[in-house]
Amino acid sequence: MYITITAQKIGGNYSKSAAGFVAYLEKENQELAPDEMEHFFNQYEDNISADKVTREIDGNTAKLEKTEPRFYSITVSPSKYELKQLQNNSEDLKKYTRELMKDYVASFNREVNGRPISIDDVKYFAKIEHTRSFKGSDKQVQENQAFASEILNLKNEIRKINRGEFQGDVASREKRISQLEKQAPHKQNGERIVQGMKKEGAQSHIHIIVSRKDASNRFSLSPGSKYKASSVELNGKVVRRGFDRDAFFKNSEKTFDKTFGYQRNFVETYKARKSFIKNPRGYFDSLLKLPAPEKAIAFKMMKESGIPMLPSIPTNKAQLALKVFNRLRKGIDIAVKSSSIGI
Numbered sequence: 001m002y003i004t005i006t007a008q009k010i011g012g013n014y015s016k017s018a019a020g021f022v023a024y025l026e027k028e029n030q031e032l033a034p035d036e037m038e039h040f041f042n043q044y045e046d047n048i049s050a051d052k053v054t055r056e057i058d059g060n061t062a063k064l065e066k067t068e069p070r071f072y073s074i075t076v077s078p079s080k081y082e083l084k085q086l087q088n089n090s091e092d093l094k095k096y097t098r099e100l101m102k103d104y105v106a107s108f109n110r111e112v113n114g115r116p117i118s119i120d121d122v123k124y125f126a127k128i129e130h131t132r133s134f135k136g137s138d139k140q141v142q143e144n145q146a147f148a149s150e151i152l153n154l155k156n157e158i159r160k161i162n163r164g165e166f167q168g169d170v171a172s173r174e175k176r177i178s179q180l181e182k183q184a185p186h187k188q189n190g191e192r193i194v195q196g197m198k199k200e201g202a203q204s205h206i207h208i209i210v211s212r213k214d215a216s217n218r219f220s221l222s223p224g225s226k227y228k229a230s231s232v233e234l235n236g237k238v239v240r241r242g243f244d245r246d247a248f249f250k251n252s253e254k255t256f257d258k259t260f261g262y263q264r265n266f267v268e269t270y271k272a273r274k275s276f277i278k279n280p281r282g283y284f285d286s287l288l289k290l291p292a293p294e295k296a297i298a299f300k301m302m303k304e305s306g307i308p309m310l311p312s313i314p315t316n317k318a319q320l321a322l323k324v325f326n327r328l329r330k331g332i333d334i335a336v337k338s339s340s341i342g343i
Contacts, residue, residue: 089130100255103251122211266298
């Protein structure tokens with residue numbers, strides 16, 4: 001499970017409207033027939049229009065400054081193993097979203113009118129998408145870029161030759177293009193991966209747009225708070241503040257497992273991934289102590305995620321050299337950023 005929470009951000013200040021982001025979330029529907037479209041939903045309603053989403057979010061921004069986000073975006077990307085556990089991607093992910101948002105609410109160390117906040121205090125809208133495209137920031141696109149640039153230059157030269165604007169041999173350039181296409185390191189179904197190409201396999205994921213203000217438009221609820229969970233005294237009154245991201249990430253996977261009866265492998269857990277970053281030796285020590293079947297699945301998942309693997313798995317902790325861990329840590333970071341694993 002890979003979950004990100006990001007603030008609305010456009011330029012130096014925050015846009016006054018969510019219209020641009022909502023339109024972006026509607027992009028997949030443009031290619032679908034009416035009966036195939038996925039519509040926005042919230043905790044209690046389905047089939048919510050994009051206009052209503054924009055209107056509700058834009059109308060819930062009382063007393064926010066230009067330098068404060070109007071909303072936050074939560075993206076939830078289950079792994080292919082998690083998606084395989086689902087019976088109906090759309091309905092199951094909708095069900096999971098509604099349970100996930102309860103975890104989101106529970107992660108705030110806040111009160112509204114003297115009581116803990118509830119799901120009814122949060123204004124959010126969500127949408128399921130089933131495809132993903134390669135972005136310019138993806139490793140595959142970046143590592144193919146040198147080949148893409150040379151191919152583009154050669155094609156431009158061929159066009160100029162055909163127009164009589166340039167002297168040269170078309171056949172040799174076409175042969176070179178064919179060679180470059182074969183040499184490009186990243187392909188999908190035999191084709192060089194380029195920006196905008198649809199990713200193969202199960203790609204269903206969830207986009208959630210959640211208002212910075214609570215449903216009453218009176219209180220600020222920021223998951224971007226620098227305070228994890230604390231209390232402070234203001235004007236003689238103790239005020240609770242903060243958002244516990246660790247708790248949210250841990251509970252989000254527990255909720256998925258409970259809802260769909262999913263048996264989560266060690267390497268899929270938020271606790272294990274966090275341990276890898278802070279204590280890689282301890283992480284691998286725990287990994288090597290797993291029962292043989294679970295350990296085999298763990299290494300299979302790691303390999304599929306693009307994490308650099310050792311030629312042979314060391315059995316002696318002393319063999320786990322620091323340079324190896326630095327290499328593996330880099331691989332974990334790449335895998336997380338490509339949405340293949342992690343929260």
